[in-house]
Amino acid sequence: MRLLVSFIGLVLVLLTLWDVFSVMVVTRRATRQLQLSSLLISVFRRLYIGVGRFLQDRSQRENFLGILGPLLLFVRFALWAVVLMVAFGLLQWGAGERIASPDGAASFGTLLYYSGTTFFTVGLGDLAPLDVWPRALNILEAATGFMFLGLVISYLPTFYADFARREARISQLDAWASSPPTAGELLGRLGREQALPSLDGFLADWETWSADVMESHLSYPILALFRSQHEDQSWVSALATVLDVSALVLVGIEGVNPRAARLAFAMARHAAVDLSQVFGRPRREGGVDRLPAIELARLRSSLSAQGIRLATGQAADARLFELRAMYEPYLFVLSERLFMPLPKWLPAADARDNWQRTA
Numbered sequence: 001m002r003l004l005v006s007f008i009g010l011v012l013v014l015l016t017l018w019d020v021f022s023v024m025v026v027t028r029r030a031t032r033q034l035q036l037s038s039l040l041i042s043v044f045r046r047l048y049i050g051v052g053r054f055l056q057d058r059s060q061r062e063n064f065l066g067i068l069g070p071l072l073l074f075v076r077f078a079l080w081a082v083v084l085m086v087a088f089g090l091l092q093w094g095a096g097e098r099i100a101s102p103d104g105a106a107s108f109g110t111l112l113y114y115s116g117t118t119f120f121t122v123g124l125g126d127l128a129p130l131d132v133w134p135r136a137l138n139i140l141e142a143a144t145g146f147m148f149l150g151l152v153i154s155y156l157p158t159f160y161a162d163f164a165r166r167e168a169r170i171s172q173l174d175a176w177a178s179s180p181p182t183a184g185e186l187l188g189r190l191g192r193e194q195a196l197p198s199l200d201g202f203l204a205d206w207e208t209w210s211a212d213v214m215e216s217h218l219s220y221p222i223l224a225l226f227r228s229q230h231e232d233q234s235w236v237s238a239l240a241t242v243l244d245v246s247a248l249v250l251v252g253i254e255g256v257n258p259r260a261a262r263l264a265f266a267m268a269r270h271a272a273v274d275l276s277q278v279f280g281r282p283r284r285e286g287g288v289d290r291l292p293a294i295e296l297a298r299l300r301s302s303l304s305a306q307g308i309r310l311a312t313g314q315a316a317d318a319r320l321f322e323l324r325a326m327y328e329p330y331l332f333v334l335s336e337r338l339f340m341p342l343p344k345w346l347p348a349a350d351a352r353d354n355w356q357r358t359a
Helices: 001-025 036-052 057-066 068-094 108-119 132-179 183-192 196-219 220-227 235-252 258-278 291-303 314-338
Strands: none
Touching: 001 068, 001 132, 001 291, 036 057, 036 068, 057 068, 057 314, 068 108, 068 132, 108 132, 108 196, 108 291, 132 183, 132 196, 132 220, 132 235, 183 235, 196 220, 196 235, 196 258, 196 291, 220 258, 220 314, 235 314, 258 314, 291 314
16 A cells, blocks of 8 residues: 555656646747646636636726736646645655654654645754655655745746736837737828838837747747736737738738738747647637728728728739738637737727827
């Protein structure tokens, strides 16, 4: 019996340490990896977002969903710590309960207490190992706890630095394309201000942003659940806007070289595809048409009024449809699973920037 319990404890220790290593140290996410806590995180995420969908008030819903990312981050830490403490408690019991305690009996509850104080390197001294194996386990658990706490302490600054870097660029998008951002508003503002040449620099910056988001969010998928500070902004809507603008330029805008758009489209589309695989697969059929023929005609008319000449004709429409089909199914997955709405192609009539609405 003690041999079986020891084996179970050893398996739990090894699996948990591998899970910690694969989540916090290994950054490669192009292929699926064994992450035992990911299943629990996925179930918890779906239940939490499912509850959030029932909240009608937008501010309350965003505040509720905004807790999900940080909550799951610390739930995962707590899960690892609890499993490791229980596993080492099982190993101590399997080693023969050779722990000196004031009451003279080392029950499993006492061993769990001893395991907890050892894991967190408290070292109260009220319990002490009496044999070689309990002492070796004591040293091993103390080293594991020390390394675990060190990883957590070093992990959080890197994690929140990635979040801050992502959000800084999203905040800047407000003045370019309003909030929520739209491709029509961004191009329209450039046309009104006769600043269309600056589009190349804009797309180059967002090409870099898309690459940064892809790498950081594949390495730390929970980061995708962290929501923006403002209710009408999100990293998903920002990514969609970059792809929409790039698609329009690739279809053809008079006076604009498509090279920067081609590079930004490739990078942003790569990010959308890879990140969607973390949360699910796109449906082969269905989905809302974000740009029906009537809206496309209205978009062309609006851009033309601002001095932006978008290519017309069946070939241009077919090209735009082809480009949208390359990225919209993956954006729909991200939008649905994370409950972050996708932007429209044109802003609402009464749309105002966040900086204009701030009290």
